[in-house]
Amino acid sequence: MPAKASAQTDVLLIGGGAIGLLSAIKLAEAGLRVTILDQGHIGQEASWAGGGILSPLYPWHYPPALLRLALYSMQRYFSLTATLLEQTGIDPEWIPSGLLIMEGEQEKIPYDVLAWGVAWGLDWHLGHPEGAQTLWCPEVAQVRNPRLLAAMAARCRQLGIVLHENTAVTGFRKQGEQLQGVETSTGFIPAEQAIVTAGAWSGKLLDETGNHLDIIPVRGQMLLLQGKPGAINTMLMRDNHYLVPRRDGLILAGSTSELAGFDKSITDEAREELLGFITQLHLDLEQIPILRQWSGLRPGSQDSIPYIGLVPGWEGLFVAAGHFRYGLTNAPATADILVSFLMKTPPPLDINPYAILTPRLAQ
Numbered sequence: 001m002p003a004k005a006s007a008q009t010d011v012l013l014i015g016g017g018a019i020g021l022l023s024a025i026k027l028a029e030a031g032l033r034v035t036i037l038d039q040g041h042i043g044q045e046a047s048w049a050g051g052g053i054l055s056p057l058y059p060w061h062y063p064p065a066l067l068r069l070a071l072y073s074m075q076r077y078f079s080l081t082a083t084l085l086e087q088t089g090i091d092p093e094w095i096p097s098g099l100l101i102m103e104g105e106q107e108k109i110p111y112d113v114l115a116w117g118v119a120w121g122l123d124w125h126l127g128h129p130e131g132a133q134t135l136w137c138p139e140v141a142q143v144r145n146p147r148l149l150a151a152m153a154a155r156c157r158q159l160g161i162v163l164h165e166n167t168a169v170t171g172f173r174k175q176g177e178q179l180q181g182v183e184t185s186t187g188f189i190p191a192e193q194a195i196v197t198a199g200a201w202s203g204k205l206l207d208e209t210g211n212h213l214d215i216i217p218v219r220g221q222m223l224l225l226q227g228k229p230g231a232i233n234t235m236l237m238r239d240n241h242y243l244v245p246r247r248d249g250l251i252l253a254g255s256t257s258e259l260a261g262f263d264k265s266i267t268d269e270a271r272e273e274l275l276g277f278i279t280q281l282h283l284d285l286e287q288i289p290i291l292r293q294w295s296g297l298r299p300g301s302q303d304s305i306p307y308i309g310l311v312p313g314w315e316g317l318f319v320a321a322g323h324f325r326y327g328l329t330n331a332p333a334t335a336d337i338l339v340s341f342l343m344k345t346p347p348p349l350d351i352n353p354y355a356i357l358t359p360r361l362a363q
């Protein structure tokens with residue numbers, strides 16, 4: 001049956017991952033009537049597959065445009081997740097477990113890292129166990145992303161947001177420059193405002209508008225291990241790999257970074273890579289058996305800086321995509337920026353670095 005959205009819809013969200021769902025909630029709470037279209041099922045792609053670490057990893061690698069989004073978002077996560085728990089009864093398990101970064105072969109901790117952290121208001125501590133160097137980042141929290149998505153989907157339903165699954169957007173229609181609606185696998189849906197929140201698929205979809213955005217799928221694979229509750233209390237990181245211990249004892253080990261197009265296969269090579277990392281940490285694999293392996297497609301972009309703004313040549317069509325490694329982290333800032341666009345209120349932070357036309361220079 002063709003999806004119907006529009007008579008009662010002010011804005012269509014194309015993609016129901018963390019970015020689409022949280023933006024839909026904020027827009028509905030601001031008073032707009034919202035419909036979400038997803039080509040598959042809500043909250044089953046990258047946002048489900050991710051680790052749920054709420055911070056850039058090795059923050060000193062990134063330009064201010066990424067860090068500003070992240071710090072804005074990190075400061076809002078506790079209240080966001082507490083409110084979702086209260087509203088829906090689903091606990092996204094926001095835990096301020098902190099992140100311990102260990103110097104490895106490839107990733108060194110820079111000598112001026114503490115001064116750098118102070119400049120960003122971060123309370124970091126250096127350690128030197130057994131001659132190696134570690135950096136303790138107490139403000140880094142985690143969220144159990146599949147539960148966060150379930151809570152967000154429940155909140156969407158409470159707000160009367162229309163959710164259409166198995167509805168792929170295939171193109172856009174406009175009159176003059178004004179958006180008229182979207183073509184979908186179930187027929188045309190009229191709409192004067194729409195936002196592309198289609199994660200790794202956004203670049204491909206926006207090609208239909210004549211705008212080429214450098215958003216590419218970057219596959220990440222993860223292992224799920226059975227640990228014991230409380231045995232590891234903090235997140236650990238070394239050479240771009242990490243462990244995320246959940247409250248119930250499950251442990252995530254991630255992740256790989258691979259260019260494999262839209263192929264979501266899992267591979268033996270990735271499993272070996274992640275097992276090698278676990279062994280380096282001197283953890284006994286017999287004590288933490290592997291339960292599962294999976295992959296997800298990150299919406300890859302330069303420096304993980306997303307595109308958030310109007311699509312050139314298309315009045316009423318916006319994009320919020322390309323969050324690469326930090327879409328869970330940066331969802332709150334992204335949603336608040338979108339609300340400012342649609343409600344025509346001042347943006348919560350400088351939006352210029354995220355506009356499609358801004359040259360992507362280091363700043």
Ligand SMILES: Cc1cc2nc3c(=O)[nH]c(=O)nc-3n(C[C@H](O)[C@H](O)[C@H](O)COP(=O)(O)OP(=O)(O)OC[C@H]3O[C@@H](n4cnc5c(N)ncnc54)[C@H](O)[C@@H]3O)c2cc1C
Nearest residue numbers: 015017019039046047050051052053169199220296327329
């Ligand atoms: C292994 C791994 C580990 C990660 N770890 C972290 C982490 O610890 N912290 C962090 O902040 N981030 C992490 N990330 C990155 C984060 O998951 C992504 O940046 C984020 O999920 C992107 O959210 P999204 O909503 O844009 O995309 P998605 O969650 O992929 O959602 C996009 C949605 O759009 C739908 N869609 C696509 N095309 C169409 C179409 N044409 N029509 C309709 N619907 C469409 C899809 O079905 C999907 O549901 C990780 C990612 C991976 C893969």
